[in-house]
Amino acid sequence: MTDTAVSPLAPAGFPELPDVAGVELATVAAGLRYKGRPDMLLARLAAGTRVAGVLTQSSMPGAPVDWCRKQLPKGRARALLVNAGNANVFTGRAGIQAVTAAAAGVAETLGCPRGQVMVASTGVIGERLEPAAVVKALPRLAKALKPNAWRAAADAIRTTDTFAKAAGATAMIDGKPVAIAGIAKGSGMIAPDMATMLSFIFTDAALPADVLRGLLKPINERSFNAITVDSDTSTSDTVLLFATGAAKAGKGIEKAGDRRLADFKAKLEMVMGDLARQIVRDGEGATKLIEVAVTGAASAKSAKRIALAIGNSPLVKTAIAGEDANWGRIVMAVGKSAERADRDRLAIRIGGVLVADEGYVHPDYREADIVPHMKGDEITIEVDVGVGRGKATIWTCDLTHGYISINADYRS
């Protein structure tokens, strides 16, 4: 829905991305649902490309997710096909047939095994995706392939997104530069009707699939798995990390923990964190980006659950929309998380100001001190729950009339 006003939290512009050798991109207006805008993306990947992925935990996954889950263990990819507008979810046998036909079509068009074609879809649930319409678009896509068409690629996968999302970096492996470029879409952590979180990250490093998996999982926990817009989990969430190997750098590395990957790992986390926060910045109706950092928890997992209880609380999110430093609601959210926390040692900082401490409002706290912070568009909440050393940070956005309008008012 490209006619929506751009989010007030959008970045200033589309970023510069590095060239990733071994990746070619093409988009086309296939008219699957949208009229007059590109809605399909094809990526051709160099021979030898390795892939790792993270898929939705939903028990109602879409057919493309089932497909990727089946292919990813082999760790090899030669192509990626994405369509926007139809999620191909809850479509029964027809959904499986559509994915199979699409992958077979790409395999034939590009001359590669169909098991090396990754597929992702985003859009409405429960509508049949016509295989014929998808297959028909493939020759046009194949003809349009060219390197570094990042902006077009990021645009083609949008649904309710109000801006195109991308991030990139150059990392050094063993003294040699490698490129990392990623695109993403998403506008509710998940809004399954017209939005779903997808992200595709490409590098020309030469890394085996096992290493990619070892890198992707923990970084995904701290980036895409550390954001929430509305607590609703998509049926289609997909993150794929492709390494074409065209840069040669990385050859011989066999473990994600290899010290030579330190810079690559840091840059990958930068790129994925940036993309994840861009999704929150485009959260439906969002006017504020909120960072919630929890410390002093029983474990990192517990800290994350507490942070998400705060970040998903409608009462915390509406208070922030109203620029109200309502720390009582933060206490409530910690309390409801069902995680260990010591009420009488709880400390809360908002915008760096100590608001509550030792289970009570801090004697020096004056609400006026944080009014300017609350009026800004990036809010930080720090909570120490006083029982251990576990910590975690998550990002969310406020809950506004805009969210209700987008999700309830469109009905004519």
Add this chain to the structure above:
Amino acid sequence: MTDTAVSPLAPAGFPELPDVAGVELATVAAGLRYKGRPDMLLARLAAGTRVAGVLTQSSMPGAPVDWCRKQLPKGRARALLVNAGNANVFTGRAGIQAVTAAAAGVAETLGCPRGQVMVASTGVIGERLEPAAVVKALPRLAKALKPNAWRAAADAIRTTDTFAKAAGATAMIDGKPVAIAGIAKGSGMIAPDMATMLSFIFTDAALPADVLRGLLKPINERSFNAITVDSDTSTSDTVLLFATGAAKAGKGIEKAGDRRLADFKAKLEMVMGDLARQIVRDGEGATKLIEVAVTGAASAKSAKRIALAIGNSPLVKTAIAGEDANWGRIVMAVGKSAERADRDRLAIRIGGVLVADEGYVHPDYREADIVPHMKGDEITIEVDVGVGRGKATIWTCDLTHGYISINADYRS
């Protein structure tokens, strides 16, 4: 906040309640926070009254909850003191002192042990409750005590509630009639800033505390623990069931499972279910009452988790606010519950109409068939997840601009 417009889902009027022998009630405008309206309730209970309770699971409970948790195992009560406007939560040592002073004051005024005084508070978090102001109101309360002042009692405990909540019934135990009368307050499942779920149910049956506990817990699971407005859990939730014994009926019954309690149990569930649904009907911004019934789950617990995932989904709730039978969002919510469910056997009925079946939209389904149901103010959603025999029903309300306005816009 008695100036709020009454919820469109409010019952037609305040119900007729039976006389409950052994209960006297009084209210007073103590001016703890509100001006010019009663904000304190005192109940005097006949000697020998037994009590059972259910308290919030929050790890940040208010001082009154701590107090009740300590006294309830003894199972005896002679008084109940409730104040509205200040929750006495996150108030550290001062909070404990305030509760202790209040209970001691009531004990002295009425001549009973302080451990038999139950206390509950609702309202803002983090503000000190002045013990002196509470104690000062006690003589006036004691003087005003009279039987059956239900309407005044239900009014005095309101915060953001737009109407007073009560329900009653007469049940037969062993051929003898006993009265049940309950009042409640709450307007978000929990909105800790100005609302919290409290309910007090009184009967003149003569039942020991163990039996009351045995009755209360499972019925609470199917009533107050089966409602959600915004998924936020209060620091103050309190449900207390008092049995004065004045009716004598029930003497000699020692087990909640006793067959002689069948009618009493049914009537108690009717009263508690009615009160619970009244809270949802007064949900902040609510325009529709939603019943979600899940069947075919792995267990009753699993069914309830799935039902709550649907009932707490902002996307499901906004869709219903928009009168949109968006069953794709129901599929999504089932998927995110992390409970066992078979996508390819999932069936969904809205307003009794079969919408989806066997993992796909039903061929006979026409959206026009349920448009009239969606326009009504009571929506039913039935979901069979196709893996077992577990079932559960929960109640929630829609998510509207009204919710955002109440929780975000009050900031000047």
